[in-house]
Amino acid sequence: MADPSSPPAASMAEVVEQVRNAVRVHSRRFERAIPLIASENLLSPYAKELLISDFHSRYAEGLPGERYYEGNEQVDEVERICLDLARRLFRCSFADVRPISGTVANLAVLKALAAPGDLVGTARLSDGAHISSAGFGAFGLRGVKPVHYAWDEERMTIDVPKTRALLLEARPKLCLFGLSLFLFPLPVKELAPTLQEIGALGWYDAAHVLGLIAGGQFQDPLHEGCSVLSASTHKTLPGPQHGLLLGESKDPEVGRKLASAAFPGVTSNHHLNAMAALAVSLAETHEFGRAYAKQVVANARALALALHERGFDVLAEKLGFTASHTIAVRVAKEGGGESVAQRLAAAGIITNKNLLPGDTSPKHPGGIRLGSPEVTRVGMKEREMVRIAELLDDLLHKGVPTERVLEAAAELKKGFTGVQYCFGAGEAAYRYYDLVGRPVS
Ligand SMILES: Cc1ncc(COP(=O)(O)O)c(C=O)c1O
Structure with a gap:
């Protein structure tokens, strides 16, 4: 239904002005406000500049040096820098910067490491999990079924003994650690032996806490027992709206599967302007994170x-x-x-x-x-x-x-x-x- 406070503009040129004006009003409003949304952040000037660069206009399917399009030499250079910065920042062997958001990164993990009908461990939505874990979200899209962890409400984290028993019984293929209401580190280290016992892979969704992990102020999931990490790059890591996959596994198949799930699985082009902005944000995180x-x-x-x-x-x-x-x-x-x-x-x-x-x-x-x-x-x-x-x-x-x-x-x-x-x-x-x-x- 039309908003009665904004009458329809007469021409398309006026529509354009109306949209530009709405964004200006929004910007001024936020300049005067106290924004306390836990999942939002601000881009640095150099990262912002790259969002309106010519990278925005281009395609670069594939990986650096193995593209389907010509003209990608500088895109390759930037993506190599971005990958190297990501691997060094999180001390891991695998990175992929092609998922265009955290949800898309989660879909890539599910496509790579689970099949329809598989069981996947996760927290409940009411305990703070993201909608990716819901039947109406990424889990449902991939056709996997949740095994819900037992929750310790007082400590706002997973109840380890009860969850260990649940996992031994259900034997899920993949176990997701990650939340949208993320107050405390999750017991990855404590549950890692159980995951090993049942042959499940550990997966950490760091959308909210990526910047805290990068800055050494939270847990370090890839060195506590998770093989895969998915994330958004614009919450505590103050980068562009984009996604990221990281991996640390002895099995090279895990990285290969993640890469092919990222492309051609869940992306075609990967928003090269945002990827370039991410390279800047990762460099700034190395310096100031x-x-x-x-x-x-x-x-x-x-x-x-x-x-x-x-x-x-x-x-x-x-x-x-x-x-x-x-x-x-x-x-x-x-x-x-x-x-x-x-x-x-x-x-x-x-x-x-x-x-x-x-x-x-x-x-x-x-x-x-x-x-x-x-x-x-x-x-x-x-x-x-x-x-x-x-x-x-x-x-x-x-x-x-x-x-x-x-x-x-x-x-x-x-x-x-x-x-x-x-x-x-x-x-x-x-x-x-x-x-x-x-x-x-
Ligand atoms: C835990 C978690 N995972 C994934 C996402 C999705 O991220 P995006 O908005 O980048 O798709 C969110 C978003 O808030 C989140 O909280």
Whole structure:
């Protein structure tokens, strides 16, 4: 249905202006906002520049040196650099940068290492798993059946003894470790002997925590017992929207199968502009990734503590709330996940409603998920996390009007609109560029 607030434009030229204007309005809105979505981040200026380069216009099916098209010499050079940076950053023998998103990378793993009818271990959606693990997601598309891990709600992680028993009984072919509500490392090391016993491969979905792994601030799944890692490259790793496959296996067949699942399995062209931007983001992660990941985790912990001190029900208090970029807050007494996320957005604080363990209705999530990647990327530290907690407290507990919180959020953000932890740091993060690269205010 048409939005009554935006009447239909008269000509296609006006439609183009309408779209450009909507994006400009969006950019300005985010420049003044406090974005706390755990899965979002900002590109560095050099990575951003490559998104509108001529690489965007080209095809390069296949691998460097083995293409189906001519004219790919520089694409090959960049892709070789990208692969080398990925393998060195994660200390592994196999990398493929052709999946165009995290979901596509997951599909590639399922195509390579499972067949229709196979059993695959995973967490439940209500325990934090991504929709890739659902029957209506990638699992269903490949026709594999989930074996759900037992969950320790208090510790927000897999219950090892109960899951070991489940795995010995069901004997899945592949075991997926990875979450969208990812507070603590998962027990890959602890379950690795069980996987070996039943002949299952370990697969880690690092979409959320790739930047933390790169920065040495989380677990290191490829050296704890997983043979394969799939990921998005734009969450805690602040790169372009793209995907990635990594592998560390004694069996060379695993890499060969993953490569052929990536192409021609689940991609044709692999969005060469994003691949080039990824090469820059990986180089910047080599240089700045450790300091960035450290501050991301410190900020998430500081925000959790400040919210807890103001009466919010932040999950996993006994474990220090989080060891990642994410915190989960049960907001039943504040009105439930949906209403709270909407009220916060109206006040310039962008979050998402989230299912939490124990929620009975997927339509009524009991919580919100907050993440520190973007506010850290623009240079905020622990002091600003306390200020953000005050804003939530003002709006949701003290009855301060939305307009006043919106103004206070914009005031806080004023000093934090440049991208940090990258080459060319300080460049305006939210600036809108026109087609020829001119900044538009
Ligand atoms: C655990 C996990 N895997 C995969 C994805 C999908 O990533 P993408 O949006 O890049 O397809 C997400 C997205 O949030 C995720 O949380």
